[in-house]
Amino acid sequence: MHEPIQQNCLTRFLRNPDDEAPNFSLNEWQLLFRESRRTNLLCRIAYLTKQKKLLGYLPERLREHLISAELLASTNLRSVKWEVIQIYKALSESKIPFALLKGAAYVMRQSEASHGRLFGDVDILVRKEHLKEAERALIKHGWFGTKIDPYDQKYYRTWMHELPPLKNLKRQTDLDVHHTILPPTATIKPDIHKIWQSSEPIPGYPGMYVLSPIDMVLHSATHLFHEGSFDQGLRDIVDLDALLREGSQKIPNFWQELMARAELLELSRPLYYGLRYCKLLLGTPIALEDCELRSYKIAPPALTRLIMDKLLLKAMTPNYIGNKPRLLGLTQFILFVRSHYLRMPLKLLIPHLLRKAIKPDT
Amino acid sequence: MLLSATPHQQLSDQLAGEGVNLKIGPFHINLTSTLPGVADNLFHLYGAYPIQSSTELIDFYIQLKAPSAIRRWIRPQATFSFDGHLPFKPLPQRQSFAMFEWGLNWCVANNAHQYLVIHSAVVEKNGKAFIFPGTPGSGKSTLCAGLVSQGWRLLSDEMALVSITTGLITPIPRPISLKNESIEIVKSLSNELYVGKPIHDTAKGDVAHMRPPQSSVEKNDVQATPAAVIFPKYRKGAHTELSTLSKGRTFLKLAENSFNYHILGSMGFNVLTNLVEQCQCFNFTYQNLDEAYSTLGNLINA
Numbered sequence: 001m002h003e004p005i006q007q008n009c010l011t012r013f014l015r016n017p018d019d020e021a022p023n024f025s026l027n028e029w030q031l032l033f034r035e036s037r038r039t040n041l042l043c044r045i046a047y048l049t050k051q052k053k054l055l056g057y058l059p060e061r062l063r064e065h066l067i068s069a070e071l072l073a074s075t076n077l078r079s080v081k082w083e084v085i086q087i088y089k090a091l092s093e094s095k096i097p098f099a100l101l102k103g104a105a106y107v108m109r110q111s112e113a114s115h116g117r118l119f120g121d122v123d124i125l126v127r128k129e130h131l132k133e134a135e136r137a138l139i140k141h142g143w144f145g146t147k148i149d150p151y152d153q154k155y156y157r158t159w160m161h162e163l164p165p166l167k168n169l170k171r172q173t174d175l176d177v178h179h180t181i182l183p184p185t186a187t188i189k190p191d192i193h194k195i196w197q198s199s200e201p202i203p204g205y206p207g208m209y210v211l212s213p214i215d216m217v218l219h220s221a222t223h224l225f226h227e228g229s230f231d232q233g234l235r236d237i238v239d240l241d242a243l244l245r246e247g248s249q250k251i252p253n254f255w256q257e258l259m260a261r262a263e264l265l266e267l268s269r270p271l272y273y274g275l276r277y278c279k280l281l282l283g284t285p286i287a288l289e290d291c292e293l294r295s296y297k298i299a300p301p302a303l304t305r306l307i308m309d310k311l312l313l314k315a316m317t318p319n320y321i322g323n324k325p326r327l328l329g330l331t332q333f334i335l336f337v338r339s340h341y342l343r344m345p346l347k348l349l350i351p352h353l354l355r356k357a358i359k360p361d362t
Numbered sequence: 363m364l365l366s367a368t369p370h371q372q373l374s375d376q377l378a379g380e381g382v383n384l385k386i387g388p389f390h391i392n393l394t395s396t397l398p399g400v401a402d403n404l405f406h407l408y409g410a411y412p413i414q415s416s417t418e419l420i421d422f423y424i425q426l427k428a429p430s431a432i433r434r435w436i437r438p439q440a441t442f443s444f445d446g447h448l449p450f451k452p453l454p455q456r457q458s459f460a461m462f463e464w465g466l467n468w469c470v471a472n473n474a475h476q477y478l479v480i481h482s483a484v485v486e487k488n489g490k491a492f493i494f495p496g497t498p499g500s501g502k503s504t505l506c507a508g509l510v511s512q513g514w515r516l517l518s519d520e521m522a523l524v525s526i527t528t529g530l531i532t533p534i535p536r537p538i539s540l541k542n543e544s545i546e547i548v549k550s551l552s553n554e555l556y557v558g559k560p561i562h563d564t565a566k567g568d569v570a571h572m573r574p575p576q577s578s579v580e581k582n583d584v585q586a587t588p589a590a591v592i593f594p595k596y597r598k599g600a601h602t603e604l605s606t607l608s609k610g611r612t613f614l615k616l617a618e619n620s621f622n623y624h625i626l627g628s629m630g631f632n633v634l635t636n637l638v639e640q641c642q643c644f645n646f647t648y649q650n651l652d653e654a655y656s657t658l659g660n661l662i663n664a
Binding site for chain 2: 029033037038062064068072
């Protein structure tokens, strides 16, 4: 894991705020500000600067923006909590157990990854046999389906691991209801029962769960490479980095547990990539040697890895501000197609992408 | 250096190249554009603004450009990009300058939560700032342009930036956006006012921009103390009158007219409470500008 990568102000700051902040030039602050706003990480920068007491190094003008970002983050946090409680009320009335995924889970566990994070939609997991009932309960409490096009309905219900996205009529908030963490059409099929078995209840909310901290890491890594959008890529890496750092401090034997669990759930490959790019981009301290990773037989062949490095590092570094790297658009397109390819076989994928090319979402 | 002192060609080149750095109110803006007409509009409407040196930190990088090569020839369009992010769908290219104005409003409303941002015009005289919250069609911009033509200082035609720490209002004087009939009304007020060419058939009807007075632009950095909140309503043939509005009602109406009250949370509540407590609050019906000047002038002198 020692290939040199082009660092930008944002990744440099995220890696090592204490050392970078005192030495940043005005121009570097400007770039940090633009790169972090562009990647939805300005609130995270605001949090880190405050927590590490670096405000004094900031140019006055940037300080104003961080005040603004901090307010935005705290409002966002408040509304996610509120949203979670509303979902809880709707589902607990029908006694449907559910697990919070990603951002909402970080919030309810007060995990390090929740600080200075902006949340879009809420993602939850319900058991497949509860799916219909959960949908009914949510619709009864003010959510409605957004994808009313019959093709989209069929696409989600037949091939995807989630209901067509729901929206709350009053609050206009988005909710994704999953029944597993990857589409049934994907080549890797993690056993969702095992994930449920190790899930953990949230005190005070009977029936509401979060994934175990280790499964949370695995889900975050998997999500990173199976979702189509890479403009949020660095934000996802920041999430994963925070989960890894926290896990390694709190859980005994963390790295070995993580590897073993990944193998059990068939998620070793996404974990490999997750660890690799966390380390390359953010210098995440990973207490595993490269040879150890290989001995778990999870590393991809060298050529594949080389191609992935080229694609991902390009797509994830926000230094397209100022000088946009060549072929960024193509890179992101290839990754988009790849993420879909991982989600479904070609005989489903090609008609789907063709249809979306001819008739994009309105 | 003032923008108006920059030779036209140099301005165009700079717009097409590294961009023009403008100080607009408290914000530093870097604007790039290759679209025709943008340099012209800047020259006429933003001439009194200082151009910043490139060593200042920039708040908003804004780019106006044509979305694609084909669209340069067939029904040309303009896109507004905020640091590479496109918050709006493209508009016809003849609307590009209006798009800049709307886009900049969007940037401030969505990114400047160090202020409570209220949708309103703000003018000042004798150190007292009057806030005119705007519901569309209320005649807020016409009244604002009229008062400015009478020597009141323009703080903003579009938004009150209320500091969350001091409660003072930070000016952001920009061209006044006039719509439909009010374009001719304002033009007829005085020969000294510059009103740009109307842009027809926008989402808001016909739109033209009035140049803010140089004196207001020069006081860019002078904050003002809010003294009154006045909800204007132009009504033909009505009796011109100020009627007192309860503080509670004013509070609710202001919260409704704020872009980011919901984001500021309890801080927004406190800022707005203080604002309403230190202001006189009125509904204001007027039938013509002359009567409006005298009524509001009396209020200032009272």
